[in-house]
Amino acid sequence: MFAVFLTSGLFLGWSLGANDAANVFGTAVGTRMISFRRAAIICGIFVILGAVISGAGAAETLGDLGAVNAIAGAFVVALAAAITVYWLTVLGYPVSTTQAIVGAIIGWDLFSGALIDYAALVEIVASWVASPILAAIFSVILYKIIAGIVMRSGIHMFKLDALTRYGLIIAGIAGAYSLGANNIANVVGVFIPVSPFQDLNVFGLFKLTAAQQLFFIGAVAIAVGTFTYGKRVMLTVGEGIADLLPVAALVAVLANALVLFLFASQDLEGLLIRHGIPSIPLVPVSSSQAIVGSVLGIGLLKGGRAIRWRMVGGIVGAWAVTPIAAVIISFFSLFIVQNVFQQRTFTPVEYTLTAEAMQRIEQQGVSTAGFAELSGRSFPNAFSLDRELSAHMKKTGRERNVIMAATEVVNLRVTASQIQKIKGRWFTDGQIKAVEVLRGRTFTHNWLFDDALAALSPEWRLKDGQSAKEYNAELNRKLDYLHRLFR
């Protein structure tokens, strides 16, 4: 059954490779500085290396699809996202695979009665605006600087050609590596818990963990996607939007990388905070949308006459269609898989307003006065609870999140066999010891489990202040991982 489930992950990887390689090599191939074949080979190799070497850090987070709580559901959601991206790839439009996945998850939310993540929706819409605008601004500035240097330097045409080519290859390698590292969890991460792979010792030279083996397979799917179907979207980015000179092609890629690094890098944010430097606010930025903005920025700088606005209109339309199509395909596919193939596509999650949950809500600074009469009642899913709450009170997004988190019934069971899985990776000794103390216990709510851990060890306690932002985010990721593990 694992093999069947994995196929949709691999299809998603293939679609991602066919579409997102254009973010990295589109302008290089479009300006004919690098042949498609060479770009696809370089991209494939470094996507695989990125996924296997650096993607491992994301293994515990399961990727975005981790929100889907049944493996058949994850299969359908991945399939819906893959179909959406494939469709738009056939049309030649660069779209965001992550936005397709988020859209497909919203389809699952609607189908399973879970609450729609409005924050994710807002992020998508913000990304449509922020990504191209930021990238366009950066590409214009970079272009001005680089063009000024080139025109004054007296560099020979052929030397400039060689330098630009090396620049495009190096930027492509870095881009392909991060494409593999950042996206592999979305492609196959959700299948790690059901993976039959064992850790593998390769000729005594190095060890490939089970997750890395799965990541390798997923990365190969991405590489095959690039090789077999990546050319069309690359040509859209590289020559379909506007005619670019090779130097402009390099500037577009650099501007794209710079925007992602400055506005979407949690590592940079952490680094700045650690050194007491005010951090740049993180903005939802999509690489697929940023590269289009970069090319447009240069086109506008040149007067805008060379821009093919019809193509730009098509691309913007495709961005809007991506999450919407994914929601629809996901919803109907789930319906078919659940009712025709009799597969469980979600695990029902009950919400109960227990006395301790009501107390927890109060502790979090949310008044329960408006819905006190609901105390003790259970609801079959988040949607039902939300509807009932709405009938009783007006609530903000934060208040809603607090109530949902406090009342979600999860029944965590801390077992010895599951504790074994966390040893030797990611967790500190102090954290593991605290988990071991809880062996054999069960918890109705996630937060009860979190509180118990925090009481046992300071290493499980969240910290205050701006500088602790990165630490707390990492701690929450670990807690999230344990919630899934013991559920």
Add this chain to the structure above:
Amino acid sequence: MPNILKKIGIESQIDDFMDQVSESGLLCKSGVEAYLKGNCEAFDQALAAIRDAEHRGDMLRKTLENDLYAKTLIPESRGDVMELLESMDALLGRFNGLLWQFDIEKPQICQDLVEDFRELLQCSVEAVEATVRSCRAFFKDLNAVADHIHKVAYWEKESDKVSTRLQRAVFSRDDIRLSHKMHLRFFVKQIDRIADDAEDVTDRLNVYVIKRML
């Protein structure tokens, strides 16, 4: 990765090719000078030298064109550079052809027209020299191309003036037959055409520069 600060092979080849074009102009000038002075030995030497220069130029052009395609270099300007190389090779061919025509047809230049012939050839050679400089600038310093192009235009105009003056002088004479006049006019036209061709090259070069401007 080769040392990026070092002159790469193709750059040297382009320089060599431009040297051949420039040299052919000088060889043509010294050949015609020898012809006008009746120095057959020097004329034959110039003829042999210009033939070699044309051969080397042809070889370099072919190698360059081959490299441009085989190594997929400068994809955005490949067609323009190929056209440019062919045009420059054609200029080299014109100098070579002119000298051969002197050798084959042995035109009788009237003594009082010799200075004008010298001046006409000088204008054409200067026009080609400025074209070579503008081409070199096209590869290294786009901002400087316009200055050289301006000089080509100047020498072409000068060449037109001398050519018109010379033709008037030829056809106003009564001491030579019409066939002789037409023969001399043919040579005037041949020399003047070199400057015209040089100007055509720079007209196209102007467009190539606009296309490459960052």
